[in-house]
Amino acid sequence: MIKAVLVMNTQGKPRLAKFYEFQPVEQQQEAIRNVFSVLCTRPEHVSNFVDAESFFGPMHTILDEIILGGQVLETSSTEVMRAIEEIARLDAASNAINLVPKSVSGWRSR
Structure with missing residues (x-):
């Protein structure tokens, strides 16, 4: 089961955040911060970043x-x-x- 879908810009601002299980706002914000911090520390060759402006x-x-x-x-x-x-x-x-x-x-x- 998918728990959430997050789409962020390069500064970590969520452009789209959909949580499929109830989470208090504080936990949602914590999850967004944690995901962004993990993505920022990954090497370029193990992450896939897409410019989503064309279909946002x-x-x-x-x-x-x-x-x-x-x-x-x-x-x-x-x-x-x-x-x-x-x-x-x-x-x-x-x-x-x-x-x-x-x-x-x-x-x-x-």
């Missing part, structure tokens, strides 16, 4: 498609990307609907 916006959605309640739901990157694209398509469609002025949508009620 949908990161929550991607994570929610892969993990639910600490259990891995989907391991296929193709299926995850298909779900993300569908969510983005539905979001764009709902944004387009919201662009219709209210005066136009109520023209029949006159």
Whole structure:
């Protein structure tokens, strides 16, 4: 079972922190500090750091498609990307609907 997922910047500031078991805020902060201190002391060739700026916006959605309640739901990157694209398509469609002025949508009620 996955206990937590942490995404941090190079200064140790959490960009995304999801805990799948209840932890008081103090314990969450302690865990974040401990993880960062361990990562900082590891040699470069044993750690994998990724520049996440390109996909930080949908990161929550991607994570929610892969993990639910600490259990891995989907391991296929193709299926995850298909779900993300569908969510983005539905979001764009709902944004387009919201662009219709209210005066136009109520023209029949006159």
